[in-house]
Amino acid sequence: MKPEEYVRMLAEAPRNRWIALSEDESRIVAVGDTMEEATLKAEERGVSDPILALTPNEWNPVVMLES
Amino acid sequence: MRIQYRPQPQIETTVFPDVKYNWIPIIPVRIVDQRLQVKTPQFWAVVDTGSDNCLFHADALKPFKIKLEDGIRGRDLGGIGKQVSIPVYYHDVRVLFATDHIISIRAGFSNELAVPGVLGRNGFFDKYCVTFDHTEEPPCMTIEKIVRKKVN
Numbered sequence: 117m118k119p120e121e122y123v124r125m126l127a128e129a130p131r132n133r134w135i136a137l138s139e140d141e142s143r144i145v146a147v148g149d150t151m152e153e154a155t156l157k158a159e160e161r162g163v164s165d166p167i168l169a170l171t172p173n174e175w176n177p178v179v180m181l182e183s
Numbered sequence: 184m185r186i187q188y189r190p191q192p193q194i195e196t197t198v199f200p201d202v203k204y205n206w207i208p209i210i211p212v213r214i215v216d217q218r219l220q221v222k223t224p225q226f227w228a229v230v231d232t233g234s235d236n237c238l239f240h241a242d243a244l245k246p247f248k249i250k251l252e253d254g255i256r257g258r259d260l261g262g263i264g265k266q267v268s269i270p271v272y273y274h275d276v277r278v279l280f281a282t283d284h285i286i287s288i289r290a291g292f293s294n295e296l297a298v299p300g301v302l303g304r305n306g307f308f309d310k311y312c313v314t315f316d317h318t319e320e321p322p323c324m325t326i327e328k329i330v331r332k333k334v335n
Contacts, residue, residue: 151242175192
């Protein structure tokens with residue numbers, strides 16, 4: 117999958133939600149308010165081992181946290 | 184192991200007009216129990232030298248029926264900005280990545296984390312040597328487990 121396609125897929129995903137990606141990360145198979153909800157929806161759609169990500173409110177440049 | 188960064192959307196900006204997307208050092212991880220019977224789904228974790236500790240979204244505790252607030256309340260997390268800080272609770276967990284690498288760590292959990300996971304210095308970088316290579320596109324990282332002999 118080309119980076120442009122991958123980025124477009126993420127940019128078009130609902131914001132502030134958990135998204136479940138297919139095992140090869142080529143498509144978003146489910147969206148949920150929690151990790152559990154997105155996972156269950158993905159499993160219902162036949163993706164048994166999805167990869168979960170959180171979409172931000174805006175895709176701003178990232179600065180990670182210190183603790 | 185050598186892992187390519189993942190691209191993420193970049194808001195159009197006049198500051199870096201040629202940058203179409205951000206490359207982020209991410210690996211899929213999951214949290215597992217001792218016997219690998221209970222586990223989270225795989226989720227993204229950013230490999231971040233800037234984070235003191237490993238951090239995860241509190242949703243990753245739910246498969247284990249662990250209550251977030253039963254952990255050790257740590258100092259609130261802050262970034263390089265002055266304004267935002269978020270509450271965090273620390274739990275001892277096992278993290279699985281790349282099929283067969285398991286690390287036992289004390290990690291921070293919060294409902295307010297904006298990413299699913301962060302692999303930071305305590306717990307990850309003290310066990311793995313990571314080389315970040317931005318000289319090629321896509322950028323990639325090489326992660327090697329460090330095995331040190333005990334000195335008596």
